[in-house]
Amino acid sequence: MVRPGVISYLTLVLIGLIALGMLLGQRWSERAGMEQLAAVAAERLELYAASLEAELARHAYLPSLMSIDADIQALLREPENAGLRQRVDRKLAGINVRAGLSLSFVLGAEGQVLSSSDGAGLGSTAVAVARRLAQPLSMGADQASSHFFAAHETMGSSDYFLLHSLKRGGKLLGQIVLVQNLAPLEAMWVDQGLRSQGEKILVVDDKEVVIMSSVPAWKNHLLNQRTDEQRSELQASARYIGPLLGPLGLFVHEALQQEAILISVPSLAQGGASPRPAKQTLLAQERAVLPLALRLVTLSDPAEVWRQARYAAWGGGAIGASIGMLALYLASRRRAHAQLFAASSELQLAHAQLERQVQARTQELSQTNRELKHQIAQRLQAEDELMQSAKLAVLGQMSAGIAHEINQPLTAMRALSRNGLLLLEKGRNDSVAANLNSIDAMVERMTGITRQLKNFARKAEEAHAPVSLARAIGGARLLLEHRIKAEQVELTLNVADDLLVRCEPNRLEQVLINLIANALDATKDAPLRQLRINALPPQQGEGNRVLVQISDNGAGIAPDLVSRLFEPFFTTKPAGQGLGLGLVISSKIIHDFGGSLRARPNPAEQGGGMTFEFDLEICTRDKTHV
Structure with missing residues (x-):
């Protein structure tokens, strides 16, 4: 018979084992789940960053390519030419359709709209945009190429502006401005967030303002607290539509890894502008998009991790209460390790397949690059031969006149030489010397002509x-x-x-x-x-x-x-x-x-x-x- 004291002790030990098992199970499961969630979120963060960089770099070459267009250059030289303006309007409209841009226009040296994809009238969208964003557009004129983000005035989405300044002799002739609307990319993020356990995305610009988000109510919020003067400066830049809302109030709870932290964010009403008192704890990871001066932040909901942690806590408690339950727990743990190993093997297999694909793509690109270099060399050779042929054609057109130029001195030289023989027989040496000097001058003239022909006919160096x-x-x-x-x-x-x-x-x-x-x-x-x-x-x-x-x-x-x-x-x-x-x-x-x-x-x-x-x-x- 077990004494009451022993029963109390065993009860306390059992309760202690249950409490210890629940605590250890909860802590271990939560940390492992958070690390796994952070790893998955890091992969998604790289995918989101890659898609954003690829989308914004898709048209980076286009402004500089448009800057060499003869019609655009002519319009900058003759801004009052209505025919040129209509021709450039049609070109910009065609570029908009083919490139998927929302707007493109050409600014003059004074910032006036010379041509746009929707017409350069006073009521056009380009004129309104140029007036509203005159300050950032003028700041971009100091650089050959620049970019910035601004909110769309009617849709509320973000627009990406690509600028290219055309200068000659240090003097600004005008600017080419392309506007790419990011609403489709933002909508895709919202859809991915709905299918990935409530994952949320934020894009923060260089002024610490949220310009894109899978949560529409978070847009146009400041990330950190700012003074009234700083808010006024941001509002005056005209890059943001409507008033800048207060900071989101992100509070750090715990650092799990070097690149993942637990933070508390306000729960916003659907479509609302002000946060409710309730807070929501999320796992945050951040990646800097350096060429664009942006920060991409993903917020993952760890609710499923915590639910699994509660299950592990109950399992740990059951382990402390019964040896049999302990065996069951070990078997469950073995199965969990097997699943992790299988997932790791699949990840390694996927990584190996990705490396093979990258290697094959690299070889294909190398072959394409070699073919392109060969084509460029052939084109340069053809241009050189064409220039040489043109020079020889010019020489052929001038051959009759040059032959006449040379024939006259030859005829004179023949007459002077025969005359010199007669004078020599008569002993008139002074007259013979004069004839020889005349012949020498004519030979020098013909030498100059033939020398110039030889120099002109030879191939030029670069x-x-x-x-x-x-x-x-x-x-x-x-x-x-x-x-x-x-x-x-x-x-x-x-x-x-x-x-x-x-x-x-x-x-x-x-x-x-x-x-x-x-x-x-x-x-x-x-x-x-x-x-x-x-x-x-x-x-x-x-x-x-x-x-x-x-x-x-x-x-x-x-x-x-x-x-x-x-x-x-x-x-x-x-x-x-x-x-x-x-x-x-x-x-x-x-x-x-x-x-x-x-x-x-x-x-x-x-x-x-x-x-x-x-x-x-x-x-x-x-x-x-x-």
Whole structure:
């Protein structure tokens, strides 16, 4: 018979074992569950971050690609041109549809809307957005490319703004602005949260304001407490619609791992704006999206973990009360380990499969990269051959005139040499010497022509060096001198002898020959044929560049054809007199030199005709030039 004292002791021991078993079971299960929940949440956090970065990087290349569009550049130079504005409007609308953007527009140097995907009228969305976000847009103008987030005025969702500034010589010409609405991504997060045990997502911008969330009531809340002055500054930025609400009040309870903590958040009414007194404890993890200055936070509900912890507590209590229950607990634990091992094996198998897929994708990308490099090399070779063919075609067109230039000195040399023999027989040595000097001068002239032809015909190198602009113009003039004299063209040069530019001399002469030859062709029917070549010094704000102009007083070109001058195989000359590649190749060469080739009609009071102009970088005087 068991004594009452022993019964009391055993009762106390049993109660102690039950309490210890419940405590140990609850603590162990809670920690293991929290760690597993944190691991799963960390994987989801990486997926959310990857989807956000991929979505925002999808159009990162588009503004810089649009900045080289000829119509957009022309609109920035001629903002009052209604035809250009309509053409750019249609282009922006097409880009919106193909890229899935909500809005795109072009701003002028003063921040005015020049063109937009929905029209640039006073009532357009682009004008309203430009007025509302004038401050962040003007701040982005100081950088070549920038971005920021702002709330959508009517939908309440977040918009991602991509900005690209177009400058020339340090002067702002305008901005290209693309607007991407993030409502679809946010809706996907809400749907994923509903299917993942109430997981919640927050996106916090660089001002500690919640701009995206799977809980709509948390948007536009401050994450931390701010002063009234700081709130006023944030409100004045116009990036947030409506008043900024108070801080969410996140209170830290316990740190489980280095990247996961337990926090307490307010329970918000459905669609409400102010929190109710009740608190909800969640597991928080955070990841910084550095290129975008964002913080992505996931909040996972550990209710299921705590429910499992309560079950473990009851199991621990049962273990302390009975040896049999202890055996049952050990068997259950063994099964739990088996499940964990199976899950770990599956995770390792999935990891191995992912590595194989990554390796296969890497090999595929490497092969694609090699093919792309080969195509680029072939394209460069084709461009080089095309330029060389164009130069040889120009030489072929000039061959008759150059042959005439060389034939005249040869005829004179033949007459002088025969005359010299007669004079030599008569002993008139002074006259013989005069004839020889004349022959020497003619040989020197022919040597200069053939030397210039040889230099022009050889392939140009890519290296840029200081080049005398006057010498390059003189070389082009030497090859076209026979046409200038034969066609009685009045040539006016306004180029400083000591002006040096950075380029490749042979390719620069090719451009000058093409433009001068076109000008000579254009003045064919003019009563008084005039050709002017000017090198204008840089104006204020244009930097260290010189503007080269080649003007003629010919018939000019119809306004509707000026925009097509730089299209391949487009020519206004009769059939058989040109392939339409001279201006295309010249534009490509000037672009390689860092400038741009442009065409514009001359005013009627200046005699009409056309002016082709391009800009080159000026070199300092102390550098050796070609």
